[in-house]
Amino acid sequence: MTGPRVLIVDDQELIRTGFRLILTARGIEVAGEAADGAAAVEAERRLRPDVILMDIRMPGMDGIEAAKRILARSADCRILMLTTFDLDRYVYAALAAGASGFLLKDVTADHLAAAVRLVGTGDALLAPSITRRLVQRFAADGGTPAVHRDLSVLTPRELEVLTLMGRGLSNAELAGSLTLSEATVKTHVARIFSKLDLRDRAQAVVVAYETGLVTPSG
Structure with missing residues (x-):
């Protein structure tokens, strides 16, 4: 196997299985799976994956909270958020929390593998038009800014x-x-x-x- 080691986090077993099959068929190692945020935090600590495919919406601890906890401890880990909607308001919060990008769950097999390899190199998966729409829509939503920089x-x-x-x-x-x-x-x-x-x-x-x-x- 070559490329980054991946942890797949989704509360739907069918999604996890499908992504595992896609990635392994393309020579990418899947280190493990988790069904919720809390399990993801524990699995990351144990398995030390390079890239995490993280569902945003899960019962219990959601993907954003899990991402915050993981990135606070493992700065080199890269997280790709999984969502059903390209303008999901939670995607913006995930990017602000340090996620390296996001994928729609109906992503093609080749795009999924390419995205994992891309963020595994330390780059961000950023479709500028979609990301800009996300930020424009949610940056001024009245909440406390997630990122403060001088x-x-x-x-x-x-x-x-x-x-x-x-x-x-x-x-x-x-x-x-x-x-x-x-x-x-x-x-x-x-x-x-x-x-x-x-x-x-x-x-x-x-x-x-x-x-x-x-x-x-x-």
């Missing part, structure tokens, strides 16, 4: 890069917009992550909105 540590160029990331631009699009090489853009992105203590692009989008750097209309 943007004064960023240079003017880094602020510019973060703004464009918040608007959903990829590195290639950033390079074109700013007339920079992709390598230079990647350096700016890495510095932003380091200065703001961000895990990946998903949290960068959240920060851009929650600090007001990007607004739903902008």
